[in-house]
Amino acid sequence: MPQHGDTDPRSAVDKLIASDRMPANANTDQLTEADIWAILDEVKDPEVPAVSVVELGIVRAVHWDGKELAVDVTPTYSGCPATELIEELIEEALRAAGFRNVRINQVLTPAWTTDWITDEGKEKLRAFGIAPPQGSASKRSLLGDSEVITCPHCGSTHTERVSEFGSTACKALYRCKDCLEPFDYFKCI
């Protein structure tokens, strides 16, 4: 019989994620908020699977009192069709980790902006082939702007916008004039 504990090669998070095989009365008493954030960091955005919901900045806060776990989640766009799915995925991951009493609060204030995406998240977007939002949403002039977008494939700044809107509400479509590859740009809002 395999020995659990220190000899288990799986990471703490893997064990938690795999905990749907744990007995129904799984003990979550020992889990801290840091553990909860680690679980949430494994939940990927269904439309941009390169980044987690934590890296995207859509999980605002967790409240764990030892009995009930409440998670504050904010939508990216008003009409983002992934909002409900993301909430379900979060709930599922937490239940799988043994939390029986999970509540998701949707919060609108302060409104999500691309400034909430972590630096790590931005780097993962780039590696995934999506140009991360450039500059700060708060400083950007939204009308009549002339942003320079860097190609996530070859790093060239010689790019052009093909469409203000891309495959999802949060992205625009660009093309690199040097490597000729089309790419998504995560719009700065």
Next chain:
Amino acid sequence: MTQKEALTEYLLRLADSDMILGQRLCELCGKAPALEEEMALMNVALDLVGQARNWYEYAAELIDDGRDADKLAFRRDAHDYRNLLLTEQPNEDYAVTMGRQFFYDAWHYFTLKSLVNASNERVAAIAAKALKEVTYHLRRSSEWVKRLGDGTEESHRRMQDAVDILWRFTGELITPDETDRLMAEAGIGPDPEQLKEDWRGMVKEVLQEATLTPQPDDAWMYLGGKRGEHTEHLGFILAEMQFLQRAYPDATTW
């Protein structure tokens, strides 16, 4: 009219206008002139429907008669709808589609810009979210008006025709009634005079750059959408939009 009644009415206007224009744009799904345009139109529509839901949810809480956002959208008849007449006008050619969008976006942008500072926190929060999206809408639609207006002979003619056809529905955007005034007094809605000035200023600027001629400010205008008196187009939109909910209430089984 109490302030609560005025707020409910005002929320329904915002929600219904977003909803109906969103539905109109969705009619172009699979039929847009280019793939990029289709994506853009559907994204704008999605934003509008999402914003409508946020407004409906708040309105439903105030109405508090058991109806939720879906019931407000799918179980009310045309005379209960409070959308601006502009939003229910047919798509016609692309000049009309983008002209309608531009007139609406300019109104929407300045309205939301004011609502962001509303004394009502819930209104301010929904508006702050929507404003980021609508700023993109306005940038895009104003670019299209300029491109078509200052384009070829044919695109100019069509864009000018669109301005002329739609102009009579724009007065409603900037003609305040009791609800608008009550909302402004409550520190929620925009100051009607400021809204009028801002909207006209932006429209004139864009039309001028597009080499288009606006109609006079005092041209005869259709009013009535805000009090439930609609053009014949709304019934057809609702017939399509509400069919499923009417035929299979709640549509709980697929």
